Amino acid sequence: MAKLTIDELRKKREEARKGIYLRQGEFKGKIIVHMGTCGVAAGARQIVSAFMEEIEESGRKDVMLTTSGCAGLCSREPMATVETLNTPPVKYIDLTPDKVKKIFKTHIMEGNIAAEYAIGIGSERGG
């Protein structure tokens, strides 16, 4: 391998950062797919895959995709909670891969709530 110059090292660093972004904890957007038994049965796995495709396509490295248990509204699964930095989380219901596409574009990329699929803003208060 050729010896690096300072500029090449910097370029390498930019490239390498993409490889470890999951561990750095600096995220601007967070998507939580609810995967209780109800969610899984309603097809939450597909929703996870759909969100992953969107993230990959967009090239965004600051969006965290994670999963959690049942959100409590089992009849409207699959559900996801989407949150961007310094804004309240929004819950989306009855998801399909097509809806995921739109939600990702509107909410994550453009920063607006995709109101037609949302059930509410904010989360339950902690007890």
Place this chain on the structure above:
Amino acid sequence: MAVRRIDLMLCTGTGCVAGGAFRIKDTIENEITKYGLQNEVSVVITGCNGSCGQGPLMVVQPDGIFYGWLKPEDIPFLVQEHFLKGRPVKRLMFVPLERKEPVPLMSNIPFFQKQMLIVLRNKGIIDPEKIDEYIARDGYTAIEKVLPLMKPDEVIEEIMRSGLRGRGGAGFPTGRKWKVCSDERKFPKYIIGNCDEGDPGAYMDRSLFESDPHSVIEGMTIAAYAIGASRGYIYVRTEYPLAIRRMQIALSQARDYGLLGKKILGSDFDFDVEIREGSGAFVCGEETSLIHSIEGKSPEPRQRPPFPAQIGIWGCPTVINNVETLATVPVIINRGADWFSKIGTATSKGTKIFSLVGKINNTGLIEVPMGIALREIIYEIGGGIPKNKKFKAVQTGGPSGGCIPNNLIGLPIDYESLTKSGSMMGSGGMIVMDEDTCMVDVAKFFIQFTNDESCGKCTACRDGSEALLEVLTRISEGEGKEGDVEFLEELGLAIKDASMCGLGTTLPNPILSTVRYFKDEYEAHIREKQCPARVCKKLIKYYVDPDRCVGCLLCVKTCPVSAIKGELKYIHIIDQSLCTKCGQCLEICPPRIAAVTKLTGKEARELQSLPGPIPVAEWKKTKSASKGDFRFTPYREETDREHRGDNEVP
């Protein structure tokens, strides 16, 4: 590259590897492939996470969920539940002792919360075998800054201003050491990274190599640039195979990238590093011995001055820094001396890694700011003493350090206060002792160690340690006499004065500090022939209390030398002439029975065992008839019994 959604940061420090971390890695990889998750979930091996007591362990990112005590058989369920279905598995999470609820997030576990990571900034975050991951975490930015922008003198000035002091033990200001060497006009010059870690129970340097070897390489390169060296050695003990392998990988990757070798990053600066393996003699941690060892000579220290910074390896000016010191350097360059000097106390700046071992709930590797109170380390990070026992003392600085007693628990941890308390910073071992530790026995253990490790060059150290050991052994066997303690003190001070190197001048510390804080224990051994902690074998007797024994045969079956006589429902009797005092009968006796006890001193000497086996029922009858006729009131370890295993009476 497909987008990943989960990184599993699996600890593969030596501790976790010994616990089967690589088997767990294989199992996880098989399972995730089974579910077709191999593109979404990746297993990343990292160096020591620090929480070694919970190993094998891993942290799930980006959520930061901590799983400990992993077993291969847990993995299929974990993969299915968490990584496929997205439901974190509570039963594999960390549960603090005082609480019943598991703590899912690593960042909420007190062990991690109180730490401050500078040297170990990349631990558990990067794969130590991939240079790109180090680079991604701002690795080699300090070299990028130093080579084109700073003159060697400016680098030295920056390190001096930061207040960084050697992390290997003595705490000599690093900048000043570099300055002395840089002022020498003789060339070539050398830099040596000292990773000869010999203290029992200490593994800071090893973990550093295993988790982030490039930080040491970067620090060494900067040091070499500052003093004008073009060659470096890493001296590491051969009994650290994983650490050596990771360092070798790191070195060859750095060479590939041109971060070592000729004309680094296009500058005029050449530098390369070679690993030298030592065979693990304790004295080799001493600078001049280390140099002799690399030169292929017998590792005996020599008189200083001249210091190695003036006349070192092959007669050339040489800086020897502990590897922890070197790993701190890139951060100081990046973030500035002002930032660094704000951390810590007036004279001790920055952070220090400690390995917290012994009688402590959370065994592990911690990095804390200087000046932190001992209490915080023991109770908050360490989670206190197991089995609700009392904290008695902590030995810092390894065999050359001393014991800090319970009443100094508020002591701020920095170079000066440790020295003032009769101990020392040393390389950072912290061995915690509880009330069941005998201080005479502890002193004996460490003197035995230094006596073995003394190179034999100075009479004071070689024969002095022998004499100390002889007296300590006598005391622990109940043969101590008046004046022994004074003799130990006097000889200890003489050895300190008359030895040449650090080994000899510090070896009496365990005795001097235990005599200072626990004189009563020495006196009990000497005058009462009694070991208050019931450790010294010659001074204790195991005894089955007839009032409590139910005749269950557990101890009879367990005794490896068949010293316990008894039949079912007959009171068991220990034959003192056969007993080897291994303590297994005490371990096995169920806590609610608690019949086996240890006696010492007068109790032990005047012990009258029952003449022969008596049925338990009969004994109870005689007892109630002649109240208090045959009765000992032996010492009872109540707290211990409550927490001992739940051995059931058959």
